Amino acid sequence: MTRLPFNDPAPAPLPLPGGFAPITQAEFRQFQQLVLKTTGITLSDQKSALVAGRLRSRLRHRKVGSFTAYHKLLQDPREGDELQAAIDLITTNETSFFREPEHFNVLRDHIQNLRPVSFPFKVWSAASSSGEEAYTIAMVLADLFGSAEWRILGTDISTRVLERARKGLYPMERAATIPKDYLQRFCLKGQDRHEGLFLMDRPIRERVTFTQANLCQTLPTFGPFDVAFLRNVLIYFDLPQKRQVVDAVRAQVKPGGLLIVGHSESLTGIAQGLIPLRPTVYRVA
């Protein structure tokens, strides 16, 4: 890895169409219940073909002939790794650097209005997916704080995406939304066997930790945090589950700190202990 000028990235390749294995309505119901119990995610009835398509490779790999048999296998307490593999496939991990970019201006303004900033300054990316959100926050904090004491925690239910996050190594197309100045300062361009990739630079990676956490189960004490990003995950939960997750995350943010949700998410009726500052941005009371 070396510091070289970054050229404009090539456009992302289009995904290939794929087929789906059949699943009966009764079988899909079993998976809906299992997914709800283990992840808190409510799968709508329209997701049947999607779930079948995503799990088909596991059925083949485990040489089970039906979704009923696969569901039975997942009930076996010795099959924890298989259950994790299924969860990894069922979760939707779409993310990007500087996704919903106004939130990073909100973060910047919040910090600039703090007098004085109390260190260590801690931020939580509470459904971090493959790390783009956590590293975006890290670049903003590195820009503002330099070598002062700041830390970021990224958590997710999917171990597969967390492995990718820990590497901090991404295809060059993903760099398209990172400001050029940040690319030069905080990212390294891949060469030889890393051609076409970029790596978050070590001083950034050292400040970001990733660990698995299920937002729908009792969470360890990670905080208190100055800011929590809880973006684009509440959409998968029903209202009581959403309320429980928002309460649990808010409990780990300092009074006066921020809780930020995704642009398509609403906390109407469940913003207990939160003061709305603008749509999707809340201050902890």
Ligand SMILES: C[S@@+](CC[C@H](N)C(=O)[O-])C[C@H]1O[C@@H](n2cnc3c(N)ncnc32)[C@H](O)[C@@H]1O
């Ligand atoms: C669409 S991504 C959002 C990533 C990032 N926050 C963003 O806005 O770009 C949703 C993430 O939530 C995670 N997730 C789903 N259910 C979860 C749960 N119960 N606990 C923790 N993470 C969960 C998924 O694995 C996925 O990586």
